[in-house]
Amino acid sequence: PREPLQVTINGKPYFHDGDPTMPLLWFLRDTLRLTGTKFGCGIGNCGACTVLFDGKAMRACVLPMSAAATHRITTIEGLEGEALHPVQQAWIEEDVAQCGYCQAGQIMAAVDLLKRKPRPGDDDIASIGNLCRCGTYPRIRKAILRAAE
Numbered sequence: 001p002r003e004p005l006q007v008t009i010n011g012k013p014y015f016h017d018g019d020p021t022m023p024l025l026w027f028l029r030d031t032l033r034l035t036g037t038k039f040g041c042g043i044g045n046c047g048a049c050t051v052l053f054d055g056k057a058m059r060a061c062v063l064p065m066s067a068a069a070t071h072r073i074t075t076i077e078g079l080e081g082e083a084l085h086p087v088q089q090a091w092i093e094e095d096v097a098q099c100g101y102c103q104a105g106q107i108m109a110a111v112d113l114l115k116r117k118p119r120p121g122d123d124d125i126a127s128i129g130n131l132c133r134c135g136t137y138p139r140i141r142k143a144i145l146r147a148a149e
């Protein structure tokens, strides 16, 4: 019998003794009921499932549990401390969301970008590459620039 995998999610340890190739996204949504992280394409293209993996943006639909184990995973639910994260605050102030489906992934990707590039340029923002079917890109850009202030 194999050892259960230990995964640290939003600072808490969890164990998974099922299929190690199962995508992290299923564990988050189905096992832990952390449904802020969304399923879009399931093939790593759209970014709706973006979480932080040791602080870096990562697409949870293509991240097997075995690769997530022993790393620090942060979901949108884990972003807030006492208050909203500054990126979330900027999202509200710029009224970014339209349907909202992709926005948790957008916010997680923006958090990663701002950590790497505290003064991001348009190319940096475009490089995120998370898709939004409502086309909220101009407001995403504004919110990222606001959060960078």
Ligand code: FES
Pocket (backbone or CB within 6 Å): 038, 039, 040, 041, 042, 043, 044, 045, 046, 047, 048, 049, 050, 059, 060, 061, 062
């Ligand atoms: Fe993971 Fe689209 S659902 S990238």
